[in-house]
Amino acid sequence: MGGDPAGDINHEQHDFALWEKRVDALMVLASSVGLMNTDSLRRVLEDMGKESYETMSYYERWIASVSQNMVEAGAFSTAELADKMAQVKARGATYGDAT
Amino acid sequence: MKVRVHNNWPPGHIRTPAYLRGKAGEVERDIGLFNNPEQNAYRLPPQKSHLVRIRFTMSEVWGDAAETPDDVIEAEIYAHWLEPA
Amino acid sequence: MPHDNHDTLSTSGHPYRKDDDTALSYWQVMEIAVRELLIEKGHITAVQVHDQINTMDARSPAHGAKVVAHAWCNPEFKLALLADAAQASRDMGFDIGPMHLIAVENTASVHNVVVCTLCSCYPRNLLGLPPDWYKSRAYRSRTVIEPRKVLSEFGVDIAQDVQVRVHDSTADMRYIVLPAQPARTRGLLENELAQWVTRDSMIGVGLPQAPN
The missing domain is CATH 3.90.330.10 (Nitrile hydratase alpha /Thiocyanate hydrolase gamma)
Structure with missing residues (x-):
């Protein structure tokens, strides 16, 4: 990254959506109870590969990393996560309906 | 004190930027002991490592491509990545 | 959240990011699921999530x-x-x-x-x-x-x-x-x-x- 060829710096700014703020809060809180740490967050982000920077937003990458960290730490299983995600998806078509 | 960053390229999580590996610089300050990220990242019990701020000149890091040779980059490097230069 | 009125700009003058009135994304589903599982299993509480967001917003x-x-x-x-x-x-x-x-x-x-x-x-x-x-x-x-x-x-x-x-x-x-x-x-x-x-x-x- 450092020193690699890169183009113009984009100065557009967006306000964070509620779901993005929640992802940020989950990282902080999961770290505070010892389920993950900054380095383990970064390690999974890096393992997702450079393509993820093109195809996913910042907090999309973060929730993917937090989720994998929780499975690794034994907070919940992949089967439990799959069940819960199916339930959430069935609640409605928008974030507001599902949350 | 002058030190050089190891020119190592292990797979996995490390906090030593690629562009500084193999480069030499001056110790700016020793910040103290911190968890080794190479263990912390894998949820292994981390050993403590000294974290040291190193000052590199642009000419050392980028050679002839340096924008201004006497400008500097300062970065935190864990002591186990450093050797006397 | 103050975007029910569908204003195009927030109070800070920045465009709102697509949010809870657009189609539910895979990663949003994952956020909800991870949050609910951590709360159900007693690792964190809903109040803590709420408070953490307020704390960060205040900075x-x-x-x-x-x-x-x-x-x-x-x-x-x-x-x-x-x-x-x-x-x-x-x-x-x-x-x-x-x-x-x-x-x-x-x-x-x-x-x-x-x-x-x-x-x-x-x-x-x-x-x-x-x-x-x-x-x-x-x-x-x-x-x-x-x-x-x-x-x-x-x-x-x-x-x-x-x-x-x-x-x-x-x-x-x-x-x-x-x-x-x-x-x-x-x-x-x-x-x-x-x-x-x-x-x-x-x-x-x-x-x-x-x-x-």
Whole structure:
């Protein structure tokens, strides 16, 4: 990254959506109870590969990393996560309906 | 004190930027002991490592491509990545 | 959330990110599921999530501006800030959690600028969440190899007899630039000075500016 060829710096700014703020809060809180740490967050982000920077937003990458960290730490299983995600998806078509 | 960053390229999580590996610089300050990220990242019990701020000149890091040779980059490097230069 | 009225701009003047009135995405589903599982299993509580969001929302560059203005007015505090910026910020009453903070001072011969080439480390527990450009590949890639060009794109031209120091937040420290006090602000009160301290001046890509 450092020193690699890169183009113009984009100065557009967006306000964070509620779901993005929640992802940020989950990282902080999961770290505070010892389920993950900054380095383990970064390690999974890096393992997702450079393509993820093109195809996913910042907090999309973060929730993917937090989720994998929780499975690794034994907070919940992949089967439990799959069940819960199916339930959430069935609640409605928008974030507001599902949350 | 002058030190050089190891020119190592292990797979996995490390906090030593690629562009500084193999480069030499001056110790700016020793910040103290911190968890080794190479263990912390894998949820292994981390050993403590000294974290040291190193000052590199642009000419050392980028050679002839340096924008201004006497400008500097300062970065935190864990002591186990450093050797006397 | 204040976007039920479908305004196109938020109170801060920025466009809203697509949010809970657009189609539910895979990653949003994952966020809800992870949050609910952590709460159901007793690792965290819904109140903690709510409180953490409020805590982060309350942090802003205005907090850092108060620290800078205090350092401009108080030489003893400035020495304390340069010795341990985290403790000095706590002593002013700011809850910055466990963050380690180093303040770097701009002088007549040195200009400092902060970047994180490995991820997006930022003094978020004092200044709030980083601007989007700080997290961009372009800023992270270019600032260590052509800082003067990057700075000039931000409107800051550094004289050749001034050394540029780029601080790459590679590990456990976070950085705040202590900008030089503009000469024409001499005599202003501390709370007036704080109005001159911009977010960008504390990252090093800007200079203090007269308030609007």
